[in-house]
Amino acid sequence: xxxxxxxxxxxxxxxxxxxxxxxxxxxxxxxxxxxxxxxxxxxxxxxxxxxxxxxxxxxxxxxxxxxxxxxxxxxxxxxxxxxxxxxxxxxxxxxxxxxxxxxxxxxxxxxxxxxxxxxxxxxxxxxxxxxxxxxxxxxxxxxxxxxxxxxxxxxxxxxxxxxxxxxxxxxxxxxxxxxxxxxxxxxxxxxxxxxxxxxxxxxxxxxxxxxxxxxxxxxxxxxxxxxxxxxxxxxxxxxxxxxxxxxxxxxxxxxxxxxxxxxxxxxxxxxxxxxxxxxxxxxxxxxx
Amino acid sequence: xxxxxxxxxxxxxxxxxxxxxxxxxxxxxxxxxxxxxxxxxxxxxxxxxxxxxxxxxxxxxxxxxxxxxxxxxxxxxxxxxxxxxxxxxxxxxxxxxxxxxxxxxxxxxxxxxxxxxxxxxxxxxxxxxxxxxxxxxxxxxxxxxxxxxxxxxxxxxxxxxxxxxxxxxxxxxxxxxxxxxxxxxxxxxxxxxxxxxxxx
Numbered sequence: 001x002x003x004x005x006x007x008x009x010x011x012x013x014x015x016x017x018x019x020x021x022x023x024x025x026x027x028x029x030x031x032x033x034x035x036x037x038x039x040x041x042x043x044x045x046x047x048x049x050x051x052x053x054x055x056x057x058x059x060x061x062x063x064x065x066x067x068x069x070x071x072x073x074x075x076x077x078x079x080x081x082x083x084x085x086x087x088x089x090x091x092x093x094x095x096x097x098x099x100x101x102x103x104x105x106x107x108x109x110x111x112x113x114x115x116x117x118x119x120x121x122x123x124x125x126x127x128x129x130x131x132x133x134x135x136x137x138x139x140x141x142x143x144x145x146x147x148x149x150x151x152x153x154x155x156x157x158x159x160x161x162x163x164x165x166x167x168x169x170x171x172x173x174x175x176x177x178x179x180x181x182x183x184x185x186x187x188x189x190x191x192x193x194x195x196x197x198x199x200x201x202x203x204x205x206x207x208x209x210x211x212x213x214x215x216x217x218x219x220x221x222x223x224x225x226x227x228x229x230x231x232x233x234x235x236x237x238x239x240x241x242x243x244x245x246x247x248x249x250x251x252x253x254x255x256x257x258x259x260x261x262x263x264x265x266x267x268x269x270x271x272x273x274x275x276x277x278x279x280x281x282x283x284x285x286x287x288x
Numbered sequence: 289x290x291x292x293x294x295x296x297x298x299x300x301x302x303x304x305x306x307x308x309x310x311x312x313x314x315x316x317x318x319x320x321x322x323x324x325x326x327x328x329x330x331x332x333x334x335x336x337x338x339x340x341x342x343x344x345x346x347x348x349x350x351x352x353x354x355x356x357x358x359x360x361x362x363x364x365x366x367x368x369x370x371x372x373x374x375x376x377x378x379x380x381x382x383x384x385x386x387x388x389x390x391x392x393x394x395x396x397x398x399x400x401x402x403x404x405x406x407x408x409x410x411x412x413x414x415x416x417x418x419x420x421x422x423x424x425x426x427x428x429x430x431x432x433x434x435x436x437x438x439x440x441x442x443x444x445x446x447x448x449x450x451x452x453x454x455x456x457x458x459x460x461x462x463x464x465x466x467x468x469x470x471x472x473x474x475x476x477x478x479x480x481x482x483x484x485x486x487x488x
Contacts, residue, residue: 004463007439007470015474018423021416022440027330027344035348036322039355041315199349199380203356236376272453273365 202228202237209244218251239265239274247281258282318355321366326351328367328441329374335424335436336378339385349377368451375433419477426473431466438463 008019205228213221225245228235235241242265249258262278269275326347333346353373354361361369424432437448438459445463449456 003445004460004467006442007467008442014478015471017416018420018474019439021413021420022331022335024413025331025334025417026327027347031330031344031347032322032326035326035344035351036319038348039318039322039351041319041322199353199376203353207356236380269453271455273362273368 198232199236202232202235205231206237206241206244209241209248213244213248213251216251218248221248222252239269239272243274243277243281246278250281314358318351318358321354321370322351325367325370329370331441332371332374332436333378333381335421335440336375336382336429336432337421337425338378338381342381342385346374346377346381350374353377368453371451372453375429379429419474422477423470423473427466427469431462431469434459434462435466435470 006019007015010016205224209221209224209228212224222245225241225248228241232238242261246258246262246265249255249261259282262282265278266275329350330343330347333350334340334343338346350370350373354366354370357369424435427435433452434448437443437451438445443451445456445459448459452459454462
């Protein structure tokens with residue numbers, strides 16, 4: 001099968017110009033930067049944000065800086081998990097270290113540097129989502145969208161944090177006064193909601209189903225998926241919902257139901273990644 | 289007791305560092321993903337029918353989905369995942385725009401706009417883009433997708449098959465249909481452009 005000649009190489013000059021006109025259509029200067037901020041990815045040091053190979057080495061340094069101040073966010077999660085006392089001890093220990101002259105690689109010093117440069121905001125916990133800590137540069141880019149502070153990036157820390165994380169953090173922080181570390185209570189806490197788009201609503205339901213399934217409760221997952229079916233009979237994420245349902249049925253011991261649904265998913269789009277996921281779940285071999 | 293307490297603190301510290309390292313990896317991966325594919329996704333959304341002022345938001349939605357699925361994203365399949373998400377987002381954006389048009393006075397609103405902007409109104413390039421968008425709008429989503437990827441993004445038939453998860457033969461047949469529809473629509477728009485009065 002030979003690929004046809006592209007219109008941009010064809011004889012029709014008018015059509016060539018049409019195609020060529022699309023090539024100059026590109027995002028604005030700061031669109032990528034704004035979007036990354038919206039995703040909660042902080043503006044990284046220039047060396048790390050560079051896509052050049054040099055970033056591989058200098059990126060390590062930037063990664064270390066990031067890691068240091070992200071420790072705070074992780075500690076917040078731990079505090080919310082009921083380990084507030086233990087975290088206080090850890091922070092006190094850090095404070096004791098910080099009282100000494102800052103040394104290269106000292107996490108408290110790095111935390112202070114980061115805290116003075118960045119505003120930390122914690123999104124409000126929502127039904128079915130995890131509260132997350134996000135960090136924005138002190139000065140907003142021109143035209144930066146308000147979604148910057150509210151974009152959900154669940155599992156950012158890789159740690160399951162309970163819904164009341166922000167509240168617990170607020171209460172716990174005043175008991176850890178520290179001249180060296182910024183008091184957690186001084187961080188700006190923002191209760192922001194992502195725009196309730198249809199797609200976002202679908203994702204929330206599926207995330208919820210995925211979580212309960214992962215926690216070993218396939219019946220609840222199936223019930224959430226049934227809710228999804230009712231709410232979004234023509235949902236954009238239906239294939240993904242079907243894959244989850246296959247897994248939930250298997251986990252619930254309904255092999256026949258899983259096989260039947262899985263077969264329908266595979267027949268609908270045999271070459272899709274959803275079909276691959278179903279085959280994997282059912283232990284079937286993928287198509288060559 | 290003291291030792292136990294210290295080792296607990298050490299464990300917490302270690303866990304915190306591990307968690308932070310994961311978050312760093314996550315941010316770094318997301319940033320790398322965005323840097324590599326943002327332009328492609330932005331252009332795809334635009335040519336799949338998302339209006340220019342809405343493309344930045346639509347692109348953000350695509351990467352928000354990717355951020356939520358980052359741990360599931362298979363290495364090497366990121367572009368396909370992002371593009372499929374872009375298709376969903378573009379479909380929803382077009383649906384929303386159509387609904388807004390309908391509520392604002394009927395689906396004819398767009399067609400009331402002069403299909404042949406004069407040189408005074410916009411530059412030649414902009415005019416070409418306008419005609420291109422009109423011609424693309426005449427294609428079904430499946431055909432439009434393949435057309436955009438082949439003619440504008442200049443991907444190969446095999447790359448498109450991989451990206452959209454359809455057989456290469458289906459890509460070729462969709463492209464054939466897309467080109468026929470495109471030629472015919474361009475011909476029609478061109479006639480209106482050159483003889484605008486006749487089309488009124």
